[in-house]
Amino acid sequence: MRFVMKCGGSTLAALPDAFFADMAELVKQGRLPIIVHGGGPAISETLTKLGIETEFVNGLRKTNEAVLDVVEMVLAGQINKLIVRRIGHAGARAVGLSGVDAGLLTSEPVENAHEVGLVGRVTDVNAGLIDGVVEMGYVPVIAPIGLGRDGLQRYNINADTAAGAVASQLGTERLVVVTDVPGIMKTVDGEKRVLPVVTVAEIEAMIESGDIYGGMIPKVRAAIDCIQGQVREVVIVSGTEPRILSRVLDGEAVGTRIVRE
Numbered sequence: 001m002r003f004v005m006k007c008g009g010s011t012l013a014a015l016p017d018a019f020f021a022d023m024a025e026l027v028k029q030g031r032l033p034i035i036v037h038g039g040g041p042a043i044s045e046t047l048t049k050l051g052i053e054t055e056f057v058n059g060l061r062k063t064n065e066a067v068l069d070v071v072e073m074v075l076a077g078q079i080n081k082l083i084v085r086r087i088g089h090a091g092a093r094a095v096g097l098s099g100v101d102a103g104l105l106t107s108e109p110v111e112n113a114h115e116v117g118l119v120g121r122v123t124d125v126n127a128g129l130i131d132g133v134v135e136m137g138y139v140p141v142i143a144p145i146g147l148g149r150d151g152l153q154r155y156n157i158n159a160d161t162a163a164g165a166v167a168s169q170l171g172t173e174r175l176v177v178v179t180d181v182p183g184i185m186k187t188v189d190g191e192k193r194v195l196p197v198v199t200v201a202e203i204e205a206m207i208e209s210g211d212i213y214g215g216m217i218p219k220v221r222a223a224i225d226c227i228q229g230q231v232r233e234v235v236i237v238s239g240t241e242p243r244i245l246s247r248v249l250d251g252e253a254v255g256t257r258i259v260r261e
């Protein structure tokens with residue numbers, strides 16, 4: 001059984017060794033992860049160090065070639081290789097790739113490219129490459145840089161969007177989104193609670209009311225796109241909870257499940 005896991009930049013530094021040990025245990029059991037990772041905070045930090053201004057429009061980073069150089073360096077270099085090393089240290093084997101390698105994520109500009117620049121959406125996933133890597137016993141670790149149809153232009157892709165596209169095109173049952181909050185939260189009677197299940201209609205209402213904002217928006221949008229196809233559920237969880245991946249795969253009610261209706 002395969003599943004796609006998206007690991008957010010918000011939580012990467014906080015992930016304990018136990019998270020990767022749990023993942024390695026799953027691999028031994030034949031529950032095989034395909035990882036798509038982010039790294040927004042690290043990209044912003046390096047851009048600031050280099051004196052390059054950065055700005056987000058509706059959760060997407062305004063991107064030009066200078067920004068793309070840094071995005072690729074930080075995501076496909078630093079962060080991708082750190083995740084590969086941590087999986088290896090935990091006893092499983094991983095291969096780091098970006099969407100550029102073997103045309104893994106073919107992309108085209110997003111609709112509002114006039115506002116955000118070189119930001120892409122995925123039009124095609126090289127599923128054969130992922131299948132091959134998994135069959136050889138490696139965990140694919142994918143940095144969300146897209147490649148244009150011309151084989152040359154790069155695009156910056158939001159990691160939630162990329163993970164959703166990979167899950168959809170591979171037809172996995174589950175997408176597990178690992179982030180820095182225990183799920184989608186809502187204030188009820190003055191108390192903040194994690195919602196165990198939300199439907200597409202409830203998400204739309206929560207975006208409208210402002211209960212879902214910022215970095216949670218690309219996650220729920222990617223989830224909605226996914227569950228229109230073969231993906232049965234998208235689960236949003238915190239990476240710091242014990243044995244979180246095993247618990248999700250065992251069907252435990254943890255985090256927030258996004259289901260069709």
Ligand SMILES: Nc1ncnc2c1ncn2[C@@H]1O[C@H](COP(=O)(O)OP(=O)(O)O)[C@@H](O)[C@H]1O
Nearest residue numbers: 008009010179181183184185211212213215216
């Ligand atoms: N309803 C909500 N419930 C939980 N978190 C939310 C909600 N709406 C917005 N958020 C924000 O979304 C953030 C997670 O998104 P983001 O920071 O982009 O993480 P990642 O790097 O994992 O993609 C949370 O830390 C929180 O600030």
Ligand SMILES: CC(=O)N[C@@H](CCC(=O)OP(=O)(O)O)C(=O)O
Nearest residue numbers: 009038039040060061157158159
């Ligand atoms: C277009 C766009 O915004 N790309 C993101 C890619 C990284 C990402 O999505 O990282 P998180 O998952 O940590 O948010 C960026 O440049 O920050």
